Amino acid sequence: MSRQADAPGSFDIDADYKPLRDRVRDELRQRIIDDVYPPGTRLIETELAAGLGVSRLPVREAIRALESEGFVKTVPRRGAVVVELSAQDVEELFDVREALEVLASRQAATRATKAELRRVRSILDRGRKALEAGDRVALGKANEAFHDEILKLSHNLLLQAVLEPLQGRLHWLLRQTGDPNDLFEEHSAWFEAIASGSADLAAERARGHARLNREIVRNLLAERQHRAPSA
Amino acid sequence: MSRQADAPGSFDIDADYKPLRDRVRDELRQRIIDDVYPPGTRLIETELAAGLGVSRLPVREAIRALESEGFVKTVPRRGAVVVELSAQDVEELFDVREALEVLASRQAATRATKAELRRVRSILDRGRKALEAGDRVALGKANEAFHDEILKLSHNLLLQAVLEPLQGRLHWLLRQTGDPNDLFEEHSAWFEAIASGSADLAAERARGHARLNREIVRNLLAERQHRAPSA
DNA sequence: GCTTAGGATCCTGTATACCGTATCCCTGAT
DNA sequence: ATCAGGGATACGGTATACAGGATCCTAAGC
Structure with missing residues (x-):
């Protein structure tokens, strides 16, 4: 100071x-x-x-x-x-991600300003448009941007600093699995929970989203594992 | 070699x-x-x-x-x-610490082996002895070791990697505040929750402990602020 | 007297050269 | 076919050099 x-x-x-x-x-x-x-x-x-x-x-x-x-x-x-991300690495990544995004979401619900919410909404729109246009690359980028923005809404610099590298690895993982998933509805619901100002609801949605995401990645990895049993 | x-x-x-x-x-x-x-x-x-x-x-x-x-x-x-830790830095530190220690505690409850539990118990004993002997330095070290061990019990390497630097800063902060607090009963109760195998109980205790700790540090900092209004 | 301009100086950021040594790979002998 | 030996490779670390931003001290100007 x-x-x-x-x-x-x-x-x-x-x-x-x-x-x-x-x-x-x-x-x-x-x-x-x-x-x-x-x-x-x-x-x-x-x-x-x-x-x-x-x-x-x-x-x-x-x-x-x-x-x-x-x-x-x-x-x-x-x-x-x-590095090659092992199955355990992926699980740990999602463990920590979930815990921190729940926190971020909770804090975002009480701290986000109207201007910030508008910005996130515009990113959400970008995602929707990319989805409609079938632009998988743009969709993936919009999804990444969405997560980054939610993080900023928390107004917690340490949280951002800690989670940022993990997001990087997560995005990397998602690209490895070739998965620009259609998470638009999910993100939208999550965002509305934050915008509503209810920390508990926002936390719940964040947790739900993280878990869904984890399941999707698990399935993709299991599938890949199936296709190529031994590397 | x-x-x-x-x-x-x-x-x-x-x-x-x-x-x-x-x-x-x-x-x-x-x-x-x-x-x-x-x-x-x-x-x-x-x-x-x-x-x-x-x-x-x-x-x-x-x-x-x-x-x-x-x-x-x-x-x-x-x-x-x-760096000088600002009040906000401290709050953020505790925010993230709480979220991650709750996760660590939850995972520790289901994953810790008997041998690991024994080791932690011995650290707890060390803390109790230090407390009885009035050795504040040893007590502080035992407290630090306790947190480190709980973290290991989670068997989550990423969690350890992420939380370790934060613990370092926390310990630093505690030393700055000159606080080798008597957290023995707290730690003990927390540990028993983990040893019981109940993830929910362990999570609850971790959260309670983190919040108590935060309050203690807040009070110490407020006091210090009072004593030396402008540095 | 106080501010401002200049310049000396400190330190970082980067490059270059070089050494010791651990690891890897290839070859050759058994 | 296996294993030992001998480069080749590349890391870890040292030493040195230098440009240019940052800082500070000093002196000139208002």
């Missing part, structure tokens, strides 16, 4: 500046999510550095960041490998 | 496999928790590197790790500063 460093109005001069390590991290994360680097891929520092036209340092730091986000695992002296 | 004796020039580097960056991170984290680096302290790479007898690189990576754990905040091109 009493941190009066920033002038009122906060005119950040170059707020757009991002250290190279962060840009490298974002780039690598995107490549992992987009399956350019599928699970099992080794991330070799010198290779990536050369490919990206940077030195090893930013790449190293980016890899460490991705490690803490759970996208890669590094074995001492062997380097980083893109 | 056939590890040759290291050159006796520098200090003992050859302790274990842990990369240097991790040991530096642990050391710096400890110093922050122990108030060697109080909130507001700038962490200057070259300074720390020289002080620890390592190069800048491990220090940089350690600082990044501490940033993701929420102990420091780094402003681009200005470096890292030990």
Whole structure:
């Protein structure tokens, strides 16, 4: 507190500046999510550095960041490998996601402003349009954006910080399963619960949504497992 | 494993496999928790590197790790500063902690093995003895260990990974408030709920404990605020 | 006297070069 | 076919260099 460093109005001069390590991290994360680097891929520092036209340092730091986000695992002296999400990993992901989204939803119900609610509604609309147009990619993006926005409504920065990497892995997982599911009605009902201002109702809907989502992913994984018994 | 004796020039580097960056991170984290680096302290790479007898690189990576754990905040091109936990930060910490410990407790109730329960019971005993002996430091440590163990009982690695840094900050906060509270009865009741195998009861106790703890810290902070209105 | 402009200085961000060593892979001998 | 040996590879860490933003001290200007 009493941190009066920033002038009122906060005119950040170059707020757009991002250290190279962060840009490298974002780039690598995107490549992992987009399956350019599928699970099992080794991330070799010198290779990536050369490919990206940077030195090893930013790449190293980016890899460490991705490690803490759970996208890669590094074995001492062997380097980083893109992780494969096991069935247990997926269950744990949904466990934690559920607990935190319930909290987020509960807080969102009591804290969201009208302007924020309008914004979320517009994202919901985008999803509906994508669904009607049969644009699976846009639908998937709208779904991701929806979850991100709900999180913001909670006005809980720590919650956002903790859940964000998990959402990243979740989105990654959903893309791996090739599932841009039709969750529009679900999302809509959930959102209305938040907009109603009832924390309990919002929490209940969040839990229901998380569990439905979990079931969908479980089924998709079981199906995939069935098709390709041994990898 | 056939590890040759290291050159006796520098200090003992050859302790274990842990990369240097991790040991530096642990050391710096400890110093922050122990108030060697109080909130507001700038962490200057070259300074720390020289002080620890390592190069800048491990220090940089350690600082990044501490940033993701929420102990420091780094402003681009200005470096890292030990954060001061605001009242809101504390509330958010407890919000997320409560949600996750409830989950951990619930899962622990159904998953903990007898051997694990025995181990936790022994930690509880340690706490009781420390309390009886009036050893506040030992009591604080036992309390921290208790929370860590409950977390392990959940058998949920992601949950542990997510909650661990938060526990770190919580412990830090408790030390800042100078509070080795007498939570023995509370912990004991909570533990028995887990040992009983009832997930609902365990969840309820976890929630109750988290809320009590939050109140205690709130009061301590309010008191401190009162004593020193402006820092 | 107070503010402002300049410049010196500190420190980060990034690059480059290099070393030791653990791991992997390939080859060759048994 | 198996196993040992010997590179090749790439990580972990050190050292050094340097550009440029941030900070601070000082001196000039109103």
